[in-house]
Amino acid sequence: MTEQDIMNPKKMPLQPEKATLEGKNKFLGFWFFLGGEAVLFASLFGTYLALNGSLNGGKSAEEMFGLPLVFIMTMLLLTSSLTSVYAMHHLRNNDFKRLQLWMSITVILGLGFLACEIYEFYHYITDYGFTFRSSAFGSAFYTLVGFHGGHVVFGLAWITALIVRNAKRGLNLYNAPKYYIASLYWHFIDVVWVFIFTVVYLMGVL
Numbered sequence: 533m534t535e536q537d538i539m540n541p542k543k544m545p546l547q548p549e550k551a552t553l554e555g556k557n558k559f560l561g562f563w564f565f566l567g568g569e570a571v572l573f574a575s576l577f578g579t580y581l582a583l584n585g586s587l588n589g590g591k592s593a594e595e596m597f598g599l600p601l602v603f604i605m606t607m608l609l610l611t612s613s614l615t616s617v618y619a620m621h622h623l624r625n626n627d628f629k630r631l632q633l634w635m636s637i638t639v640i641l642g643l644g645f646l647a648c649e650i651y652e653f654y655h656y657i658t659d660y661g662f663t664f665r666s667s668a669f670g671s672a673f674y675t676l677v678g679f680h681g682g683h684v685v686f687g688l689a690w691i692t693a694l695i696v697r698n699a700k701r702g703l704n705l706y707n708a709p710k711y712y713i714a715s716l717y718w719h720f721i722d723v724v725w726v727f728i729f730t731v732v733y734l735m736g737v738l
Contacts, residue, residue, distance in 0.1 A: 558709045566720055573724055576679060577731060580672040584736070588667035591660045593736030602733045605648045606725065609684075612641035613722040616715045623711055628703040631711065635691055638718065642688045649681050673732065680728060683721050690714050 584593065619634035653674075656662040664674045691714050698707050 552705050552709070554706075554709065558713055562713050562716060566716075569720065573676075573679075573727075576672075576676045577727065580676045580732065583668040583672040584732075586668035588669075590667050590669070591662060593669075593732070596656055596660050596662060597733050597736050599733060599737055601648060601652060602729060605645050605652075606729050608641050608645040608648065609722050609725050612638045612645070613719055615641065616718050620712060620715050623703065623708060626703060631703065632695055632699070635695055635711070639688055639691055639695070642684055642691075642718075646681065646684055646688070649677070649684075653678075677728060677732065680721070680724055683724070687714070687718050687721055690717070 615634045615638045619631050619638065622628075622630040622634065662670055662673075664670055694707070694710055694714055701707065703711075
């Protein structure tokens with residue numbers, strides 16, 4: 533496959549994200565990266581479970597956490613995962629405009645999640661004095677949830693950069709793997725949030 537074929541949007545195979553050696557290497561490298569991320573988050577979950585009872589006289593999770601807001605955050609993030617699936621469907625159908633549209637909706641939903649999370653942190657700090665330094669529980673909570681939030685910010689910046697950079701280039705075999713890997717990364721973020729929702733919020737309240 534020549535360089536002209538790679539950059540030609542008219543010569544798109546059924547799986548453009550894996551049609552070139554570079555695309556396959558990016559896919560393989562991403563899974564190695566993801567393995568390291570999974571180990572890192574597992575250690576943060578373990579630390580949280582070990583320290584969530586160390587309140588230092590402060591409020592407990594049951595007294596602070598509000599499931600309605602967290603449920604809204606969860607729906608926003610899970611819906612954004614679905615919209616990224618739609619985007620990948622249009623990637624394989626070589627429909628660049630709809631790919632860009634659904635990736636843009638993914639970004640909007642992700643921003644909504646971030647806005648809710650910022651409000652949540654502000655609420656805990658101002659109403660309960662629950663900060664990173666207030667207790668071991670606070671340190672473990674903000675490290676785990678905040679680290680995930682940092683991944684959301686990075687994912688949004690990544691997808692936004694793809695949308696803006698390729699707006700006039702269209703879809704080709706060079707940038708198709710980039711969209712696909714970004715979508716996989718976004719799914720990983722969503723999976724981690726499901727564990728946070730279960731371990732931190734549901735177990736905390738129940």
